[in-house]
Amino acid sequence: MIRIPGAALAVLTLAAMTLAAAPAAAETPEAPVAAVVHHEAGVWTLDLTLDRDAPLWVFGDSEPLGDGRGWRLHQWTVETPGARLETVGGRDVLRGVNGAPVPRRVRLRMEPRFIDLQASYDPVLMFSNGAAAWYSEVFHLIPLASADELEALPRDLGPLVDQSGPARVTWSDADGPVLVQGQRLEAPESSRVGTYILFGPAELVAGDGLSTVVDPGLPGWIADELADWAPRVGEQYAARLGPGESTAPTVMMSWTGPTPGKTSMAGSVLPGLVVMAFEGEGVLQPSAGVRDMARWFIGHESAHFWLGQTVRYATPEDSWITEGGADLMAIRAMQAIDPAFEARERLQAAVDACVDFADQPVSTSVDRGEFKAHYACGAVFALVAEAAQKRATGGDWFDFLRPLIDANREDEVLTRAEWLDRLDAVSGDPSLRADMETLLDRGAEDAAGVVARLLGRSGVAVLFEEDEVRLA
Template identity: 50%
Template sequence: MPLKALAVSTVLATALLGACAAAPLPPGTWDVRAAPVVEVVRDGDRWTADYVFNRDAQVWAFMDSALMTDVRQPWRPTQWTVETPGVVMERRGHYDVIRALDGGPVPRHVRFSLKPKSVYLEAEYGTLTFSDGAVALPTRQFDVFALPSVEAAEAMPADLNGVDLEGGASTVTWRDTAGPVLFNGKRQANLTTTGERSYVLLGQARVTPGEGLTTVIDPNLPPWIGEEIRSFAPHVGDYYLRRLGAPGVGSETSTVMVSWNGPTERLSSMGGSVLPGLIVMKFEGVGVLNPSQQVLERSRWFIGHESAHFWLGQAVRYQFARDAWITEGGADLMAVRALKALDPAYDDRAELQTEVDDCIDLARKPVAEAGDRGEHRAYYACGAVFAMAAEGAQARRDGGDWFDFLRPVLAANREDGVLSRVEWLDALTRVSGDPSLAQTIERMLDQGAADPAAEIASLFRKTGVPHRVENGKIILI
């Protein structure tokens, strides 16, 4: 999901995609016995996915039914084709579904042919394609759940957190006729995945082990990017470790998988997401061919944001998709503070000014509903603004910063792995002693603000965030 534009004369647009994929679903009740068995096979240029269902259902819906960010259309119909006669794939409500044309149950065996492409998705893990022909697919891209009718599919909410489902994680076997597949940094001739959230790479790829960081990098990636990742990412991770303690389980050692989509004219694009122990990144455009100071800073900020999700996203996750401001805005402020600590010349004020400006532009409507509008940037910008207020309250209380606010909040919620909106706001009230702060944030989340600048100025004034107001504009000082 786009974060912000990079003002470079040779660049038309920059998509900086944070670890914006949906958090793992805390299910209501999943009847995993309904989950199918799937075989994914790559045979040269031909890809197939064979589903074997163990029960009859009128409709099977795909959990990963994200929209492409640029056109807000579903990605699967552009990459998957149903080969089984009498079965159709279509969009119903928020989900891609399959059903039988004759109105009966879906056949127990359904085959799809696949043409994997790398596209930017809204709040979901996307396919990675490499310039040497290798492809990395998300392991949970094949999960489905059963429904009694297309009407039931149309009635399903976009956020499945807490919803009872007849289905769950598919059991997927992976096979590449050219050789072993790559999973968790290791080649495996026979691989089956079920509940793991990661990527499987089919095709050749160079795996480079390192101290605390293993890299899988596209051979045509501009060399400076790989060098920057190998040198800078460990420093950011060490800083977070010192300030916040251990990352999420499975993230103690990291693998970075980086693809290159080519030197597209007038474009500078950085995208990515985080899974346990894995950061995936994709770069594209002439704007990132050479390390100008501006592009170098953006790449470091990008690495800082992605790495932050090993704590905000893996150690704890949000409860509902509408609460993504907790992890995305929090990761933004983590990245800004880490970069300033590691590079005193970094202009943190300019970065945070952009967050404030963007939140003002996007908070006239309810921030919690931004995802439904395709305005995911609101989660980042307004989440960062709320985090700045929490940091200000912490500084007033004991001279601390954002990490000092965050560390006890993480510690209190590591056991269940969920940091809810209520828990975050309660922490703010405890630190500040001012319940009106939480009330203002809740109003912006649920109702939006007729004058967002006035609401943000009130938050900053009450928490001591240095700023001034000129002609209705908030200027950080």
């Protein structure tokens, strides 16, 4: 999630999505909840069919707002007698009245409004022409037998959603087909989480690299800029790395309106989809800051269609492979499109941050809340690999990366060992791997010296003076 100014970065998780045009019941995997999201004449309803008696059903995706209530309580109203919607311990729950089970069939009326959540995907994106895009995960429920079970729930409910069986959601719009993963479909169904479903009018502009869906109310200067920029970024990646995870990768841009005193851009990446929500009067007029942040966001997040989705890391400790790798992909793609792009400034920032974080093990930095370490040191490691590739073949980062992606398209996992084995093969210098493993597993008191020597031995020109590593 990114905002301007004061960009804040949140770790984003990915999950698979299965969609079809209303398959037969025999083909439907078991799920504890069947949900129908329906829109007609401006009215939104959610019809839930539950498969068992339980006094509590907790939503697997919840986040309270400033008043302590979950966002659903601000937008959803239960219409079925015998059930009520509450927030308990920061989680939204359906509760049966007087301790009774929640009725097997529950209807809620929804009044969607855009809310920029801090630690979750935004539940719904609102477009200026009345269109709305729902995040599919917000309709999944987990049955519980008691309040004690609710209190004992772990922080991350994702595995419990999978264990109980994600809801099968049907998306229905009386005004016509909904847009999902680049296609317009009548009443599609989803049994897994991980995308936005767009209801209402919105033009899908197909591109060779990335397609775009742009809110018609988005200020023209940024709409035109990104409608041109996004496909060109995708073309770069496809040309250098082959096909990505999705056959129709898409960037979806919404406009919340010219809120006085505000300039913001929230966004996230999901399988085959990058979403961006702009808001504030600061977006009305051309702004280099807004443009550059939006360009970078598209460059980094769409890189994950290849490095992160076509192949993913094996464990969270290895996310430096995808995050730092995506940063260098974005830098090289942006250089190719715009020769005026200042790559050195971005790379120097990565070097500086890596030195700051690498006095402790980089692989476990997320446990310490140091999320940027994987981005920064991952980018430094990618720069080392690129320099080794250049020495060996005259190639670049994409030439180093493509064989790794191609070799793992089937199992879809790029391991740390595979990445480092390729570095050994390209560089012929096992000391590069040794230094990276030191930074990953133990950290180094002399982090600046280790980073400087690592870069220098691979062929990156650096100056190292007074514990400062400067790209020459």
